[in-house]
């Protein structure tokens with residue numbers, strides 16, 4: 001069993017291919033960090049970059065794409081609509097495209113199911129994520145600036161409500177959520193699979209100061225196969241059929257994170273059941289009652 005650079009892709013419900021491993025860029029905010037990591041990633045085999053308006057690094061990401069020398073047509077780029085722009089999807093998209101220096105994005109996501117007034121910062125009382133999705137759908141249908149639309153941080157209940165709306169005619173291509181062995185979200189994954197919505201794993205390494213790098217099971221699997229704990233986690237995520245978005249601003253890690261292997265059934269199962277043994281950990285909850293309707 002040996003590691004190899006993964007060029008695996010999955011298919012979205014639009015028919016487009018999405019590379020299984022994408023580079024995350026949240027908190028890549030030090031000067032030039034996002035630029036360098038994106039350029040390093042693309043020059044070492046990545047073909048998928050994940051950013052967001054709120055990360056504040058779309059300009060650097062765009063420069064990294066341009067200077068990598070990899071043709072735009074070979075790269076899958078995702079960005080996300082921030083909460084305060086839910087009533088102006090097209091304006092926010094245009095701003096992101098202009099910062100990225102691109103004519104289109106491959107995937108545009110509603111970052112959170114949380115709509116706020118840009119002036120007061122308060123939650124809207126006359127608008128929510130279903131209204132936002134309908135706006136997104138309009139822009140998607142009317143222009144070629146977005147190749148696929150999707151959501152992020154949506155529970156089953158929220159997707160059910162979205163799909164039940166008579167004016168929602170485009171099934172989201174993806175739902176980007178936190179997924180790793182301490183938060184496997186099996187029920188959500190099964191549901192997304194049934195609906196043809198692709199699951200994208202964010203914080204797949206457990207985010208900053210991850211408990212996963214100290215987890216006995218993860219560490220012992222890494223030792224057994226003489227690989228990095230991060231490679232164990234990324235391999236597991238790809239093997240369970242999710243898109244996975246590890247972030248690093250360290251060149252050597254960016255490169256090693258693209259190298260995966262197929263885990264034997266025993267180790268794959270150990271990781272799949274890890275949260276039953278060691279407890280569930282969610283690292284990303286900004287406190288907007290996002291998960292209150294989650295029955296998982």
Ligand SMILES: NC(=O)c1ccc[n+]([C@@H]2O[C@H](COP(=O)([O-])OP(=O)(O)OC[C@H]3O[C@@H](n4cnc5c(N)ncnc54)[C@H](OP(=O)(O)O)[C@@H]3O)[C@@H](O)[C@H]2O)c1
Nearest residue numbers: 024025026202203204205206207230246247248249250253
């Ligand atoms: N849609 C959403 O709401 C949402 C929320 C969270 C994240 N995301 C997306 O998902 C991406 C990944 O999530 P994340 O940034 O929270 O965390 P992550 O990818 O799980 O973990 C990143 C952390 O792991 C470290 N790291 C990376 N590779 C490593 C390796 N090989 N060995 C040891 N440490 C390693 C990084 O350090 P260095 O960078 O210093 O190397 C960083 O501290 C984000 O960047 C973003 O694109 C989306």
